[in-house]
Amino acid sequence: MTNKYNSTYIMDTYTICGPYESKGPLARYFDKKYTDDLYFGEKTWEQAEVHLLKEANSNIMKKNKLKQEDIDLIVSGDLQNQIAASDYMGREFNIPFIGIFEACATSGEGLAIGASFIEGGLAKKVIVSTSSHNMTAEKQFRNPTEYGAPKKKTATFTATGAASVILTNQKSKIKIESSTIGRVMDLGVNDVNHMGAVMAPAAGDTIYRHLKDMKRDASYYDLILTGDLGIYGEKILRDYMKTNYNIVLGDNYHDDGTLLYDLGKQPVFAGASGPVCSGLVNFGYIYKEMLKGTYKKVLIVPTGAIFSPTMVFQKESIPSIANAISLEALL
Amino acid sequence: MTNKYNSTYIMDTYTICGPYESKGPLARYFDKKYTDDLYFGEKTWEQAEVHLLKEANSNIMKKNKLKQEDIDLIVSGDLQNQIAASDYMGREFNIPFIGIFEACATSGEGLAIGASFIEGGLAKKVIVSTSSHNMTAEKQFRNPTEYGAPKKKTATFTATGAASVILTNQKSKIKIESSTIGRVMDLGVNDVNHMGAVMAPAAGDTIYRHLKDMKRDASYYDLILTGDLGIYGEKILRDYMKTNYNIVLGDNYHDDGTLLYDLGKQPVFAGASGPVCSGLVNFGYIYKEMLKGTYKKVLIVPTGAIFSPTMVFQKESIPSIANAISLEALL
Numbered sequence: 001m002t003n004k005y006n007s008t009y010i011m012d013t014y015t016i017c018g019p020y021e022s023k024g025p026l027a028r029y030f031d032k033k034y035t036d037d038l039y040f041g042e043k044t045w046e047q048a049e050v051h052l053l054k055e056a057n058s059n060i061m062k063k064n065k066l067k068q069e070d071i072d073l074i075v076s077g078d079l080q081n082q083i084a085a086s087d088y089m090g091r092e093f094n095i096p097f098i099g100i101f102e103a104c105a106t107s108g109e110g111l112a113i114g115a116s117f118i119e120g121g122l123a124k125k126v127i128v129s130t131s132s133h134n135m136t137a138e139k140q141f142r143n144p145t146e147y148g149a150p151k152k153k154t155a156t157f158t159a160t161g162a163a164s165v166i167l168t169n170q171k172s173k174i175k176i177e178s179s180t181i182g183r184v185m186d187l188g189v190n191d192v193n194h195m196g197a198v199m200a201p202a203a204g205d206t207i208y209r210h211l212k213d214m215k216r217d218a219s220y221y222d223l224i225l226t227g228d229l230g231i232y233g234e235k236i237l238r239d240y241m242k243t244n245y246n247i248v249l250g251d252n253y254h255d256d257g258t259l260l261y262d263l264g265k266q267p268v269f270a271g272a273s274g275p276v277c278s279g280l281v282n283f284g285y286i287y288k289e290m291l292k293g294t295y296k297k298v299l300i301v302p303t304g305a306i307f308s309p310t311m312v313f314q315k316e317s318i319p320s321i322a323n324a325i326s327l328e329a330l331l
Numbered sequence: 332m333t334n335k336y337n338s339t340y341i342m343d344t345y346t347i348c349g350p351y352e353s354k355g356p357l358a359r360y361f362d363k364k365y366t367d368d369l370y371f372g373e374k375t376w377e378q379a380e381v382h383l384l385k386e387a388n389s390n391i392m393k394k395n396k397l398k399q400e401d402i403d404l405i406v407s408g409d410l411q412n413q414i415a416a417s418d419y420m421g422r423e424f425n426i427p428f429i430g431i432f433e434a435c436a437t438s439g440e441g442l443a444i445g446a447s448f449i450e451g452g453l454a455k456k457v458i459v460s461t462s463s464h465n466m467t468a469e470k471q472f473r474n475p476t477e478y479g480a481p482k483k484k485t486a487t488f489t490a491t492g493a494a495s496v497i498l499t500n501q502k503s504k505i506k507i508e509s510s511t512i513g514r515v516m517d518l519g520v521n522d523v524n525h526m527g528a529v530m531a532p533a534a535g536d537t538i539y540r541h542l543k544d545m546k547r548d549a550s551y552y553d554l555i556l557t558g559d560l561g562i563y564g565e566k567i568l569r570d571y572m573k574t575n576y577n578i579v580l581g582d583n584y585h586d587d588g589t590l591l592y593d594l595g596k597q598p599v600f601a602g603a604s605g606p607v608c609s610g611l612v613n614f615g616y617i618y619k620e621m622l623k624g625t626y627k628k629v630l631i632v633p634t635g636a637i638f639s640p641t642m643v644f645q646k647e648s649i650p651s652i653a654n655a656i657s658l659e660a661l662l
Contacts, residue, residue: 001403001426003453044645072332072429073512081412084639090515091650095514097515098440099637099652101414101432109429113444120451122334181404184421185429275398306430314375319422321430 001181002213008176009329011125011166013283014060016052018160019227020134020268023264029284030161031059038135038160043137046084049133051158052162053078053089056301057129060164071166073094074125075114076121077106079158080130080141085131094323095127104228105182105202105304106130106275107163107282108323112179114167124169131162132274136203141309142192154194156230156273159260166287174290177297180210186319196233196257196270199303200318203229204240208247210324218249225286226322227278227302230270234258239319254329256281258300278302298327332513333544334613339446340503341496341658342456344614347383349491351465351599352611355592361492362390363478367467369491377415380464382641383493384409384420386513388460391495402426402497406444406524408437409462409606412471416462422629428457434458435460436513436533436611436635437606441656443510445498455500462493463605472640473530485525487561487604493608494587505621508628508659512542517650521643527564527588527601530634533651534560535571538632539578541655549580551627556617557585557653558609587612587633591628609633612613626652629658 007010015030022033032055034040040308042048057074062066074093076086077100090097102109110128117123137158142149167176185202203226211218218224228235234255241247256278282300289295303322346361353364363386365371373379388405392398404425407417408431421428433440440460448454470490471482498507516533534557542549549555560568566584572578587609588602613631620626634653643649 001454046639046645048643066412077432079637081641082434082637084637084641084642087515087637087639087650088647090652091517094514096512097652098444098512099432101430102412113429113447116444116451116453118449119453120447122447123332180431181427182420183425186422306371306410306413306415306418307580308377308413308418310377310412311415311419314377316419319418321421321428 002178002210003098004178005119005176007169009168009170009172010174011168011172011285012060012064014056014164015280015284016056016162017280021159021161022104026260026285029288030069045133045135046080049085049131049136050088051274053085053129053131054092054301056162057127058090058166060166064126070263071125071127071242072159073098073117074108074127075110075127077110079103079137094238102321103167103304103306104273104275105302105321105323108302109277110296111176111325114321115176115179119170126167128167128171129164130157130274130275130279134160136156142287151269152193153269154196154232155269156195156228156257156271157268157275158274159272159280161276161280163276163283165283173330175328175330177328178214180213181208182206183320184321185311185321190317192312195273196229196303196304197236198318199229199320200240202234202322203237203301203303204244206322206324208245218247221252221297221299223251223298225256227281227299228273229303230253232255236256276288279314291330296329300325300327333509333541335509336446336450336507338500339449339507340499340501341505342499342503343391343395343497344618345387345495345613346365346519346615347387348611351494352490352642357591357616360619363577373413376464377467380416380462380467381419383460384416384462385423385461387493388420388458388496395497399425402456402458403525404429404448404457405459406441406457407449408432408433408629410434410468416562427503433652434632434635434637435604435606435608436652436654438610439633439656442507442656443512443654446507449498449500456461457498457606458495459498460495461610462604463489465605468605470480479605482600483524484600485527486600487526487559487565487588487602489605490603490608490611492607492611494614496609496614504661506659508657509545511537511544511655513537513652513654515650515652517648519648521648523643525559526604526636528533528567529636529649530560531564531571533653534568534632534634537653537655539576551580552583552628552630555584556631558612559604560586560634561588563601621658624662627660631658
C-alpha cells in the first residue's frame with residue numbers, strides 16, 4: 001500500500017547512542033552520546049534501554065519547548081519481549097500510547113502509523129520512537145554473552161541507543177512525502193546469523209512496489225537507504241533487485257547497517273542492526289544532512305527480521321518486513 | 332486522545348474459538364468452533380495459534396467474496412513473543428501488514444489504527460485481527476502446565492481463538508463512531524495472578540477521558556464493556572470510577588472476561604483473558620446482537636496488562652493500557 005501525503009512533516013528528531021556508536025563515523029550527528037558502559041546508571045540492561053528511550057522523548061519535548069499536553073500520541077516499539085522498553089517508557093508520560101512491533105523495521109512502521117493519524121486530522125503532533133540495546137538483544141535472541149560463542153561473519157551487531165521524531169501537521173523543512181507499507185516475506189531462510197539474507201527480499205519487495213506505485217526510477221532519489229542488512233545483505237539486495245525486477249540500484253543506494261560503525265576497525269562483523277540502527281542513521285545523520293541541503297529526496301527503508309526464537313526452534317524459517325518512507329527537503 | 336470518526340464502518344467480523352469457549356454461554360455466536368483439542372491439526376501450540384489466525388482472515392475474506400488485492404492492510408497483534416502468531420499469519424497473505432502489541436488491549440488498538448488509515452483516505456478496507464491460545468500463553472507467561480501449580484482465585488484463564496474484523500469506508504450497519512486511545516498506567520501492582528487489579532486503572536482512565544471528551548454520561552451507552560478484567564477486576568473498576576471520578580457505572584457495565592465462560596461451572600478462576608477474549612465477545616456476541624437491534628450504542632474497552640516477565644523478575648510493577656472504541660448501530 002503506497003500513500004502520498006499532503007500534510008505530514010518532521011518537526012525535529014533526537015538521537016542518543018551508546019559507547020560503540022559514539023566511536024563510529026556518525027557520532028557527531030547524535031544529540032547525546034554515552035561513552036562509558038551500557039548501563040547508563042541503571043541496574044539492568046533492560047532498564048538501561050528504558051532510560052535511553054525516556055530520555056530521547058523527554059529531551060525532544062524539552063528542546064522544542066513542548067509540554068506533554070502538546071503531544072497527541074506516542075507510537076513506539078523495540079526488540080524486548082512485550083516491547084517492554086517502550087511500555088516502561090510509556091508509563092512515564094501522560095500521553096496516549098500505541099505499541100508496535102516489527103523488530104528493526106519499527107521506525108518506518110511508526111512513521112507510517114503516525115502519518116496516518118496526522119493525514120486524517122486525528123492528531124497534530126505525534127512522537128515516533130524506537131530503541132535497541134546490544135546486551136538486551138544478545139541476551140534475549142542469541143547466546144548469553146558470557147559464553148563467548150564465536151560469531152559468523154554474516155552476523156550483525158545490535159546498536160545501542162534511542163531515536164525519537166516529532167511528526168506534525170505544520171509545515172517544516174522536511175516533509176514525509178509518501179510511504180509504502182511492507183508485506184511479510186519469507187523465502188525460507190532460517191540462518192539466525194544471517195539476517196541480511198532474511199531481510200533482503202522484504203526490502204526488495206517494498207522498494208519495487210514503492211517505485212512502481214509512485215512511477216519512479218531508483219535514480220529519482222538522492223539516496224535509498226535500507227537498514228539494517230549489513231554488508232552481505234546489501235549485496236544480496238542488489239542482486240535480488242536486478243534478478244527479480246530488473247532494477248539496478250546505483251551509487252545512491254546504501255545500507256544503514258554499513259554506515260553506523262567503522263567496519264574496518266570495530267568488532268561488529270557484517271555491520272549494525274537493531275531498530276535504532278535505522279533510527280540513528282536516518283534521524284541523526286540523514287535528517288541533519290537534509291537540513292543542510294546535502295540530500296533533497298531520500299527513501300528510507302528500515303528492514304526487520306521478525307525473528308521468533310520459539311518458531312526457529314520449531315524448525316520454522318524467519319519472516320521479514322520492510323517499510324519505505326520518502327522524505328523530502330523543502331529548503 | 333479522543334477522535335470522532337466520519338467514515339469508518341465494520342463490514343463484517345469472523346470469530347473462531349477453541350474447546351473451552353465452545354462450551355461457554357456465547358458459543359453459538361462464533362463462526363467456527365474447535366471442540367476436540369488445542370492443536371487444530373498442527374504440531375505445536377504456537378503453530379496452532381497461527382492456524383486460527385490464518386483461518387479467521389482467510390474465512391472473513393471468502394465469506395465476503397474479497398480477494399487479497401481488495402484488502403489494503405492487515406493490522407494484527409497477539410501475545411506470543413515477537414507477536415509470532417501475527418507474523419506467521421502475515422506471511423500467508425500478499426497484503427501490507429502492521430504488527431502491533433498491547434497484549435489483551437490489542438483489538439481496540441487495532442481498530443483505532445485501522446480507522447486512522449480509513450479516515451485519512453489512505454485505505455478503503457483494513458482487516459484488524461488478533462488471537463490468543465491458552466497453552467502458548469501459559470507456557471510463555473506462567474508456569475509449564477505440567478507442573479500443575481495451583482492458581483489464585485484472582486487469576487484468569489487465557490481464551491483460545493482468533494477474531495477478525497473488516498473495516499471499510501463504505502456505509503454499513505455498524506459504524507465506528509469514535510475512539511479514545513489509552514495511556515500507559517501503572518499504580519504499582521506487581522501480582523501476576525491478579526491482572527484485573529493491574530488493568531482496572533487503565534480502563535478507568537480511558538473511560539473517564541472518553542466520557543469527558545465526548546461530553547457524555549456513562550448512561551449514554553447501552554453497554555460499556557471492559558475486557559478482560561474478570562470478576563474481581565470488574566469490582567475494582569466500579570470502585571475506582573466512583574472514588575476517582577465520581578462516576579457510577581450502572582447495569583449497562585459488564586466485563587468481557589466474565590461473559591465468555593460459565594464461571595460457575597468451568598475451571599477458569601476469575602474469568603477469561605487474552606486478546607481474543609474481547610475479540611470473541613465483542614466481534615462475536617456483541618456485533619451480532621447489535622445487528623439484530625438489541626444494542627445500539629456500545630463502548631468497548633479492551634484492556635491489556637503489558638506484562639514483561641523479565642521486568643517483573645527485576646522487581647518492577649506491571650503497566651497496563653486500555654483503548655475505548657464506540658460502536659453505533661445504524662439500523
